[in-house]
Amino acid sequence: MKPFRMLGRSIRDAFKSVIRNFSLSLASISCITITLIIVAIAIIASFNVQNFTKEIERDMTIVVFLENDATEEDVESVKGKIEKINNVDNYKFQSKVDVKKQMQAESEVFNRVLDEWEDDESPLKDTFQVKVKEIENIGKTAKQIQSIEKVSVVRYGEGMVDKMVTAFASIEKVTYGIVIALVIVTVFLIINTIKLTISARKREISIMRLVGASNFTIKTPFIVEGMILGLFGSIVPIIISTYGYLAFYNHFDGYLFSELIQLIKPEPFIYTTSLIVLVIGILVGMIGSASAVKKYLKV
Amino acid sequence: MDLVRIKNVEKKYKNGVTAIYDLNLAIEKGAFVFVIGGSGSGKSTLIKMLYREEKPTKGQIIVGGLDVAKLKNRKVYKLRRKLGIVFQDYRLLPKQTVYENVAFALEVIGAKKDEIRVKVLKALEDVGLKHKLHEYPDHLSGGEQQRVAIARAIVNDPKLLLCDEPTGNLDPDMSMEIMKVLEDINEKRGTTIIMVTHDKDIVNKMKKQVITLKEGRLVNFKKKGTYNNEAI
Numbered sequence: 001m002k003p004f005r006m007l008g009r010s011i012r013d014a015f016k017s018v019i020r021n022f023s024l025s026l027a028s029i030s031c032i033t034i035t036l037i038i039v040a041i042a043i044i045a046s047f048n049v050q051n052f053t054k055e056i057e058r059d060m061t062i063v064v065f066l067e068n069d070a071t072e073e074d075v076e077s078v079k080g081k082i083e084k085i086n087n088v089d090n091y092k093f094q095s096k097v098d099v100k101k102q103m104q105a106e107s108e109v110f111n112r113v114l115d116e117w118e119d120d121e122s123p124l125k126d127t128f129q130v131k132v133k134e135i136e137n138i139g140k141t142a143k144q145i146q147s148i149e150k151v152s153v154v155r156y157g158e159g160m161v162d163k164m165v166t167a168f169a170s171i172e173k174v175t176y177g178i179v180i181a182l183v184i185v186t187v188f189l190i191i192n193t194i195k196l197t198i199s200a201r202k203r204e205i206s207i208m209r210l211v212g213a214s215n216f217t218i219k220t221p222f223i224v225e226g227m228i229l230g231l232f233g234s235i236v237p238i239i240i241s242t243y244g245y246l247a248f249y250n251h252f253d254g255y256l257f258s259e260l261i262q263l264i265k266p267e268p269f270i271y272t273t274s275l276i277v278l279v280i281g282i283l284v285g286m287i288g289s290a291s292a293v294k295k296y297l298k299v
Numbered sequence: 300m301d302l303v304r305i306k307n308v309e310k311k312y313k314n315g316v317t318a319i320y321d322l323n324l325a326i327e328k329g330a331f332v333f334v335i336g337g338s339g340s341g342k343s344t345l346i347k348m349l350y351r352e353e354k355p356t357k358g359q360i361i362v363g364g365l366d367v368a369k370l371k372n373r374k375v376y377k378l379r380r381k382l383g384i385v386f387q388d389y390r391l392l393p394k395q396t397v398y399e400n401v402a403f404a405l406e407v408i409g410a411k412k413d414e415i416r417v418k419v420l421k422a423l424e425d426v427g428l429k430h431k432l433h434e435y436p437d438h439l440s441g442g443e444q445q446r447v448a449i450a451r452a453i454v455n456d457p458k459l460l461l462c463d464e465p466t467g468n469l470d471p472d473m474s475m476e477i478m479k480v481l482e483d484i485n486e487k488r489g490t491t492i493i494m495v496t497h498d499k500d501i502v503n504k505m506k507k508q509v510i511t512l513k514e515g516r517l518v519n520f521k522k523k524g525t526y527n528n529e530a531i
Contacts, residue, residue, distance in 0.1 A: 002409045009406060207390055210350075211451065212380035213407035215373050297372070 006217060014224035021197045025229060028193040032233025032281055035186040039179055040241035040277050046175035047269070052261045053168040057135040062142050064128040065153040074150045075126055081148045082130060087141045091130040099124050125152060135165055183280060190288030194226060198292055205296045215297045222293045223286050230285025231278070238274040245270055301325040302459055302491050303349065308358035310344050310515075318344035320515045322358070326493065328458070331485045333502050334495045335526060336512035342495045345512065346463050349493065350384055351375050363458050380408060383452025383460040383490070387467035389444045391436040391451075397423070398432040401451045408455070422450040425487070426480050442473035446480060453484055460484065462494040466501065474501060502526040 018025045066078060075093070082091055094102075100122065104111040117123070130145065132138050138156055146154045198205070208218050246266050254263050303326040310319040318341040326332055336342045347353040348360055351367050360367040363381045370378055391400050401422055405415045423429050426446040436444050445465055452460055462481065466474035478501055485492050496502065502509060502525060509524030510517065 005411070006409045203390070204392060207392065207403070208407050209375070210379060210384050210390070211404035211407060212376045212378075212382075212455070214376040217407055217409070 007220070010217075010220040010224050013221040014228055017197065017201075017221065017225050018228055021200065024193060024197050028190055028229045028285075029233045031189045031193065032186060032230060032284065033236045035182050035189070036234050036237035036277055036281055037240055039182050039186075039280060040237045040273060042175050042179045042182070043273055043276060044241060044245055046172060046179070047273070048264055049168055049171050049175065051264045052256075053165075053172070055262055056164065056168075060132070060135055060138060060156070062130040062132065062138065062145065062154060062156040064130060064145055064151055065155075066126040066128075067150045067152045068123070068125055070126055070150045078128070078148055078150055082128060082145060085141060085144050087132045087134055087137050089131045089133045091128050094127045094129070096122050096124045096126055099127065136169075138165075183284060186284050187288050190226065190229070190285055191292045194222065194229075194289040194292040197225075198222065198296060202296060205293075209297070218297060219290065219293050222289045226285035226287075226289025227282050228285070229289075230281035230283070233285070234278045234281030237277050237281075241273055241277065242270045245273070300328050302328045302330075302363055303493070304359075304361040306359045306361075308348070308355045308360060310341070310348060310353060311356045318515055319348075319355070322515075322517055324510065324517065324520070326491065328491055329485075329489050331482070331492045331505075331507040332494070332510060333505070333507055333524070334493060334510045334512065335497060335502060336518075337497075339514065340512040341515040342512050343463065346461055346493065346495050349459075350382055350461055351378055380455065381458055383449075383455065383457040385445070385448050385452050385460065385462040385465045387464040389436070389441075389448045391444060391447055393436055396433050396435055397428060397439070397447050400436065400447055401454050404451050404454050418454050418456075419450075422454040423447075425453065425484060426450045440473070441469050442476050445469065445473075445477055449477070449480060449484070453488065453490065456488070458491060460490050460492045462492065462496075464495055464497070466496065466498055471500065474498065475504075478505060499526040 064078075064082070066075065070078075075095075079091075079093065082088055100114050103124075104114055114122075114124075130141075132141050142154045142156050145151060205218055249263055249266050252263065254265070255261060256263060303324070305322055305324040308319055308322045309317065311317045318339075322345070334342045334345060344353060348355055348367070349362060351370055355368050358368070362378060365378050365381070367378060392403065395403065398419060401419045402415050405418060410418075420429065423432065426449050428443060428446050428450065431439065431443065436447065439447065445468075449460075449465075460481075465481075466477055469477065481492055481494070482505070484490050506523045506525075508520070508522050509526070510520050511524075511527065512518065
C-alpha cells in the first residue's frame with residue numbers, strides 16, 4: 001500500500017534526522033522538557049485549586065435562625081420564601097426539638113441542662129441550613145433571607161468566604177494564563193530550533209520539490225520529527241510530575257495547611273496529567289515543525 | 300503533437316524588468332531543442348517558466364497537457380513528475396550515494412522498492428555509471444556528477460527533459476560526453492529535450508533545432524540550426 005510505504009519512509013527519515021542533527025535535537029528536547037515541567041506544575045496546581053474550590057463550595061452553608069417565638073405556620077411561610085430565592089440549591093430544616101436531641105446526644109452536660117426546659121420555653125431556635133448554587137452570590141442570598149419575616153439571625157462565615165472565593169478565582173485565571181503563555185512560548189522555541197535543522201536541509205527540500213514530491217510528502221518527515229522531539233521532551237516532565245506529586249501528596253497526607261484544602265488523589269489524576277503533558281508535547285512539536293517547514297515549500 | 304505550447308507569454312519581474320515579451324512557440328514531441336542567447340536574453344527565464352519556478356505575467360504555457368501558469372503552488376508536483384530537470388550545478392545530495400541520489404526521485408513519489416531498483420539501475424546504465432553505484436558524489440568527476448543528475452532526471456521516464464546549461468561547469472571533452480548521453484536519451488527513450496546553453500561548439504556540432512532569443516524576444520527558430528553570432 002502506497003500511503004503506508006510513504007508513512008514508513010517518513011518515520012524512518014524523521015528518526016534519521018533526529019540522530020543526524022543530534023545536538024540540535026537535544027536543544028529542542030531540552031527546551032520542550034523545561035517548559036513542559038512548568039506546564040505540568042501549572043496543570044497540577046490549577047486542577048487542585050479547582051478541586052478544593054469545589055469542595056469548599058460544596059460545604060458552604062447559610063445557617064438561618066428563626067425568631068424564638070416562630071410558630072409552625074411561620075416556619076412554613078419562611079420555607080416557602082427561601083424556596084423562591086433563585087440561588088438556593090437545597091435546604092434542610094431542623095426544629096428546636098431536633099436541635100435539642102442532637103445537642104443532647106453530643107454531650108452529657110448539654111443533656112442535663114436541656115432536660116430542665118420544657119419544649120415551649122426552650123431558648124433554642126428553629127434553623128434552616130441552606131446551600132446555594134453560585135457561591136459568588138452567597139452574600140446577596142444571605143441578605144435576602146435576612147429580610148424574611150421571623151428570621152432572626154443569618155450566618156455564613158461572611159468575610160472569610162468572600163475573600164477565599166475571589167482568591168481562588170484569580171489563582172485559577174493566573175494558572176490558566178501561565179499554561180497558555182508557556183505553550184505559546186514553547187511553540188515559538190520549537191519553530192526556531194526546527195527552522196535551524198530545516199535550513200540545513202534546504203537543498204534537500206528544493207530537490208524534493210524539483211523531482212516531484214508533493215508538499216505533503218515533504219512536510220510529513222518534518223512533522224513526524226517534531227512529534228518525536230515532543231515525545232522525547234515530555235518523558236522527563238511526566239516522570240517528575242508523577243513522582244513529584246506522589247511524594248508531595250504523601251508528605252502532606254493529602255491535605256494542604258488544613259483539612260479544608262484537600263489535594264486530589266494521585267490515582268488516576270497523575271495519569272490524566274501525564275497524558276495531557278504528552279499530548280501537549282507532541283502537538284507543540286507538530287505545530288512548530290509544520291509552521292517551520294512552510295516557508296520552504298514555495299520554490 | 301506538440302508537447303510544449305507557449306502562447307503570447309510575457310514575463311515581467313517585480314523589479315520592473317521584462318525578461319520575455321510576447322513569446323509564441325511550439326515544441327513537438329521527441330524534439331531536441333537548444334535555447335541560445337546572450338545574457339539577459341530571457342533564456343533562463345523561459346526554462347524556469349517551463350518547470351514553474353517562475354510564473355508568466357501574461358499568456359499561456361502548456362506542458363504535456365498541463366496549464367503551467369494556472370498551476371497552484373501545492374499542485375506543482377504534478378508538473379514536475381512529468382519532467383526531468385538538469386542544472387549546471389548538478390544539485391545532488393552529498394551525503395547519499397549515487398544509487399540513493401537517483402532512487403530519491405522515485406522514493407518521494409512513493410514507488411515500490413523493486414520498481415525503484417529496476418528503474419534506477421536502468422537509468423544509471425543509460426548514463427554509463429552502473430559501476431559507480433555506491434560512490435558518493437564528492438568522489439566523482441564533474442562529468443560523472445552531471446551524469447548522475449541526468450540519471451535522476453530520467454529515472455521517472457519523463458516526457459520532457461529540461462537542461463539549464465548542463466555543460467556550464469565542464470571542460471569541452473566532458474561536455475561532449477554529456478551531449479552524447481543526452482542524444483542517446485533523446486533517440487532511445489524518445490524523451491523531448493530542451494537545453495539552454497551558450498556553448499557554440501556544442502550547438503554547431505549537434506545540428507539540432509535552435510531557438511534564438513534576444514532581449515526577451517524570439518529571433519528565430521531553426522531546424523538543424525547553428526550558433527549565429529550576429530543574431531545574438
